[in-house]
Amino acid sequence: MEIGLAVGGAFLSSASNVLFDRLTLKECLDNAENLIEEVNYKTLRLKEKLEDSIETLEVLEKKIGRLRFQKHFGPSKEETIRPSTSLVDEFDILGRHNEIEGLVDRLLFEDANLTVVPIFGMGSVGKTTLGRAVYNDEKVKNHFDLEVWFGVSEPYDPFRITKGLLQVIGIFDRKVGNNLNQLQVKLKENLKGKKFLIILDDV
Structure with missing residues (x-):
């Protein structure tokens, strides 16, 4: 009877150890899988951030190259008046x-019914580029x-701007002539009841 109990106890002890080892192994595998998933996620996020940083640096490098070229070979500010266009360069x-x-x-x-959204910044930081991108955005065009x-x-000239x-x-009418008030009234009448977007560049 004592021998039987001893053998049985040894068997139960052995089975318990096997079960414990299996549970421990499963926990280790689960933890390893979770760790791998976390590492993969962080690696992906880091890769995306690096790609964005590289893209931004490449853009800055090319813009610096353009500025250097303009400095050595381009006309001075006094010699030309910078044209303004709504066309956007995807590169910019x-x-x-x-x-x-x-x-x-x-x-x-x-x-608000009437909203003014200013774009502030020093020269050559891309204010006009942002304005162009917004102007040509499909959601804006549809809205x-x-x-x-x-x-x-x-120089700032209200008459020239209104005209x-x-x-x-x-809708410019030559009959109105140089009367600023009449020009502004006409502009207001034609904008009344419409959803409109007016972008004034290089203010």
Whole structure:
């Protein structure tokens, strides 16, 4: 009887150890899988951040190259007046999609009836580029009844700006002449009841 109990106890002890070893092994495997998934996720995130950083650096490098070229071979500010156009170069907006989306959201979801969204910054930081990207965004085009792009430049001239906006819209009347008040009244009448976006570049 004692021998039987001893043998039985040894058997139960052996079986218990096997079961414990299996449970421990399963936990180790689960932990290893979780660790691998976490490492893979962090590696993917790091790769995305590195790609974004490399893309931004490449854009900056090419822009610096352009500025150096303009400095040595381009005309001076006094010699030329920079043209303003709404056409956007896809190369110029690489790495700036978050800024563009932020501006688009402000234009589309602003509660006020009349909203002014300024784009601040020093010269050559890409304010015009952001404006062009927003102007040509499909969601913006579908949201507004009318879009107008106009380059202001210096010196600031309200008459020239108002007249230019009317010409771009296609409603300028030569009979009005040089009367600024009449021009502004005409512009207001033609914009009334419409969802419109007017971008004034180089203010």
